Amino acid sequence: RSRSTSRGLSVTAVPAGLSGTAMVYSAAPGQTAQDGPKGSHGIFTGELLQVLDQPGLKLEDVFKKTARRVAALTHGKQDPWINSSVKGDFIFRPAALAAATPKYAPGNAPKSARRTGSGSAELLFWESIKDSTNPALFQAYLEQYPNGPFAPLARLKISETPTEKVAALPPPSFTVEEMDETMVVLKSANVRASPTTKAEKVGRLRQGADVDVTGTTTVDGRPWWRITHAGGKLAFVWGPLLGRPAEKAPAPLKRPAVGIYSERQPGDSFKDCPDCPEMVVLPPGSFRMGDLNGGLNAMARPVHDVRINHTMAAGKFEISRIEYFTFVTSANHEPKKGCYVQSYGRVKLDPDKNWLEPGLGQTETHPAVCVSWHDADKYVAWLSQRTGHSYRLLTEAEWEYAARAGSTTKYSFGNDEDQLCDHGNGFDIVARGNSSISANVDCQDKFAYTAPVGSYRANKFGLHDMHGNVSEWVSDCNHANYQGAPANGSAWTDAGGCGRHILRGGSFSVSALYIRAAARTSIPPTIRMRGLGFRIARTLSK
Template identity: 40%
Template sequence: SVVLRSPLLLPIQTRLKHYVIGQPLGQGSFGITYRGFDTQKKTLVAIKEYCPSEFVARHKDQYSLTLHSEQAQETFDIGLRSFRNEAQLLKRFYHGHIVRVFNYFDAHRTAYLVMDYYEGETLQAYLVRQPRQRLPWQEALALLVPVLDGLQQIHAQKVLHRDIKPANLYLTTQNRLILLDFGSARQVVAGHSRSLTTILTPGYAPVEQYGVESQGPWTDIYAVAATLYRMITGRTPPPATDRILSDTLQSPVEQIPDIPLTLNSALLQALAVRPQQRVPSIGQLNRQFQAILDHGAETIRPLESSLAEAYPPPNKFKQWTVWLAVAVVVVGITVGVTLGSLALLNNRAISEELQIRQESLSVDHELNVWQEKERCGTNACYLAYLDAYPEGRYAVSARARIEQEQQRLKAATSSLQLFQVFRDQLRDGSQGPAMVLIPKGEFQMGSPDKEVGRDRDAEHQHWVKIGESFAIGQYEITVGEFRQFANATRYRTDAERNTGGLKGCYLAYYESSTGHYKYRYQENFNWKNPKFSQEENHPVVCISWGDAVAYAAWLSEQTGSTYRLPTEAEWEYAARAKTTTARYWGNDPDQACLYANVADLTIRQEFSNWDIHNCTDRSVYTMPVGMLQPNRWKLYDMLGNVWEWTCSAYDKNYSGAEKQCVPSHNWDSDRVARGGAWSDSPLGVRSAKRFNTTPMYRSGGRGFRVVRE
């Protein structure tokens, strides 16, 4: 089926200052949020455009907004001013659980704000996937409490959110909850033109938002409590207006008996219909929740007085700090006296004493390192210990811990939700590539007889069983990710070393004598300089099969998990995502520009005689990963952008090699690449299309993604 793109959306690859617009992340009645790329900082961002769809349309230039009527100008301007004010305000805040705005500007007769981009999903989507659509109360509190600390800072500046709910909380792949969408423009515009149902959410909005009483911090307190109620019970509270005459709210403990009575009481107080009966501040509510989280079902003295806001309880940590400081002084004096006494020893005794002390310090240092790695508890930490002390006192224990951690990782993977996005941690604390858990299953590999562009000799259909679930990269490996590996290992690619007698990278060039475009290996061109412009978030190119295998091996060593290239069967299974058409969006090649960076009308600017798709993706060469729409399994660029190496040897007859990996030391047979690239016509951009080359091959259209077992 054809997916129609909203005419209100900016074209993909639109430039806004030093930002590049990608696919939309969300589209509401008052604005559109896009995935974007910051070309200066080389990172993904989220870009929000003020776009109240009731009043505006996109101009025929595809960029500017135009009003439906002159009568809407005043309301549009009021909302625009409020949108700018919101951006100005949020730009002053920096809190790990409040969406960060770091830029805003005017363009195309509207305004934009630039925010951090987070990988993950809304809390609402996450809850829907949980058993009975709810969380254990401990997990729910642990997620929500840090958000309240940020909200307390916002309230201190006399700012309200007014629309806290699971849909406006974002759970990142690092399990961090972020409060999104303050939506002040929505509130102001709605006050001038729309019904109340467009600016509040029944069940999460208290009575004062219906115009019954004045709003204040107590308004957000109600919404926070309603959100926690939904997280714990799996149910949305009844609309506040339905509770005025006869309160129909069911107590949480009636539904979930293991909830502490203290939490039940705190929730019911915060959900009181009358604002005067609620806890007076978000700070006080935060302390109540934190105390419950710390002590569980134990009896907790309620914080009844608002004076608790101004005079928090004494900090026991500071008291311990004082005692520790005293202890350090005493130890320092003792050490000083001991060292001073050494001056009384003869030279030989001094030498022996110093040697003993140095050996002691060495052992203590190793112990300190080991204890630090034990506290960390990840494979990366234990591997770091082994790097420093390969034959150390705790080396056997470290290797045992690594084995245990590998087992734990396998168990953790089995507990992941299907299609969940996650990242493994590297040794330096940074994150590895985003991965998506794919289910096991069975599919028809190859293409049917009537598929346009089919290679009859190499694409015969046959059933393949994928016996185990596996994780595959959500995106192709980027320049930035490959650079991290190359810098850490001082790795030089085959293109840089001119391996196999092939100098540089295989690239397109224009031959003026014939007027044709040709390909050849060109020296001094490689992944750092593929002869066209690339940013850190573009897919890395000019990569041989050996280069890709080396990256996967490094990633395995960094994380303690097993990373590799996908088999040819795994690749096609993931790309199809249960579809049977030529492409995962359907059979029409001219729909490609919504999903894939391919040879299109844009490429004719430089390669005028190439066969193309009759569409426009606004990119001649590679584009940043993840800018277009994914397949139904959340995988981006499985077709187009770059051909992707698999670990399988090429077998024209599909005799089983498609389900296996070639050993990394075997360089005899051709390898298979899949997916097509920015330079490919419709014949090359199909789920079943195969491309076999030698392992040494590297080109400006060849990259890869990884699999984690």
């Protein structure tokens, strides 16, 4: 295992090209491995050693049994997981070997047999790798047992193992969705014989080149394009490295009428690439914007009529960590470190927190947080370039129109705050034990901090998490109230730029009042906070 500078485990990937390697983690990323009884192993190690003593178990059985026991002992607070490229059956303690092991009465075993579970596990580990030519396995042994009896031999094995060319790996099992399209290389890309970074590299594509794409597939959660390569051979390129060229303007006679889009209808959902955010088509329409029900401050007044004359699509979910990760790695975007956190009623900057490690125990399906307005703006610019379509942040009017989904009540589902936990993530009963936050919602939404996107019911437009989870950046500048606000749904900006941008939706850390459809606040565009993320939009017709 490895630890990050902040509390919680971080991930070490199986090195590229190393087949037959398994890396087992005592806890999921962001979780903390809990200690066992004083002077003993941690809970994970203690349970693993007990399971290892059971003969005949395969690698995956050892992991599953250990994971179940750890989860039960920690009441679900620690979830071991595994990153494995092992394809065959690996048995730590074959039944025949176990049967041949001499048994001793308690207290009468010779010293050589009175090994602790740790020694037994170490011996089994060494026996399983001693004849290997893979230096990574001996390095893994040294990380686990730096002072073990076989440590000198492990170091010798590493020094003596020659560097060998990794043989081409057999292609993984996958299904390809056929397509026929020309795409552009967004960033210089390796071409692989099969859809995995461990596969043989058969070529390289230069940035800006056109590529004939014949199919798309997803392997281990990673999107790949199948392309026609040199000599007409089929090969694969990682999804984020290719994109669609800019759309050509439609001929005037074929241009759809206002509010009509021939390809997609309101309620339809779509993606512009395998790992692009899922979008939902919204209909044009009119609504009354602002504090219709009373109780909010002057920022949400006066109530005024707005007409959305264009067909648009909004993100079905808030941008997730995996979607933001794809942007960060593909665009070489380096967000600044430091994120504001709420602690005991005060908000302060924590220099060790960032979007990757916000300290919330997030997985890849949770919303990206600690994202500034400038970060979000760069994301939509990158996605637009990658797909050839015009992505952007929602305007404030579009956001409230999408959140209300035809309603005139406090929330899209009505006025009953007791139903909030079925529709969104605010500061609820689950989070009351967290003394760093001071508001509450009288129901249980199951999450003290962020929830995975889409955990709650969608509104009538098919959008999730419009109430709570994370506050969402929109494109508008801050204004003291709605006096003079646009009536056509466009962004209300200032010529000199925005000193503050509007936030909508509220987060996991605020009360029911502040996750209403009409609630609004603002902060400077450079601020990053743990309860702050974003959702995107795309105009389909004008």
